[in-house]
Amino acid sequence: MARTEFYDDPDAPTPNSMVVAASAVVTNEHGDILLQRRRDSGLWALPGGGMEMTESLPGAAIREVKEETGLDIEITGLVGTYTDPHHIIAYTDGEVRRQFNICFMARVTGGRLAISDESTELSFFSRNELKSLPMHHTQLMRVKHYFERRESPYLG
Template identity: 75%
Template sequence: MARTEFYDDPAAPQPNSLVVAASAVVCDDSGHILLQRRADSGLWALPGGGMEMTDSLPGCAVREVKEETGLDIEITGLVGTYTDPRHVIAYSDGEVRRQFNVCFRARVVGGDLTISDESTELRFVAPAQLEVLDMHHTQRLRLTHYLEGRTSPYLG
């Protein structure tokens, strides 16, 4: 299923769903950040996805990272909340989503890096190399907030 992201675009379709989601900035011991190239958009992004009825928000991040990358993680903190109504995601099945995303800090505790059907590539990226990757600016905002080393989470 294809996905198109809009931001502050008057031509964007009107949302027909609100989805609670979690994502995670997962770092290795060298400080490199785990990113996936999404199969549905071709853009680089943090691993994450929609919360299920049986999930907690941290549990959602743990489950999604495992499903999308094969890695087991431990949540270590909170980057922020991302709820900007100008960010709309349209899917080819007709869903037009406004997303409420909570982004966590995490570290790898096990598993094996494995590409899922949701991504075409997985990579641990040095922070200095992030700017050359093609990603939606809402993903880049989360990474910026993480790299700032904020003492309190972003609330937006």
């Protein structure tokens, strides 16, 4: 199923669902950031996804990272909240989503990198390498906020 992301676009479709989601800036021992190339858009993104009714947001981030990358992680902090109503995600199945995303900081504790059916590539990237990757600007904003090492999380 393909998806299209809209941002501050007057022609964006009207949302028909609200999804609470978690994502994670996962770093390795060198400080490189783990990204996945999404199968549905072809863009690089942080691992993450929707929270299930039986879990917490940190638990959702841990589960989603495991499902999408094969890695076990430990949550180490909070990058921020991302709730901009101008960010709309439309799927080919008719869902038009407004997403409420909490982005965590995390470190790898185990597992092995393994591509899931949601991605075509997985890789750790240095800060300089990130500049040349095709990424939606909402993903880039989360990475930027991570690198800013803010005193308090981004609230937006």
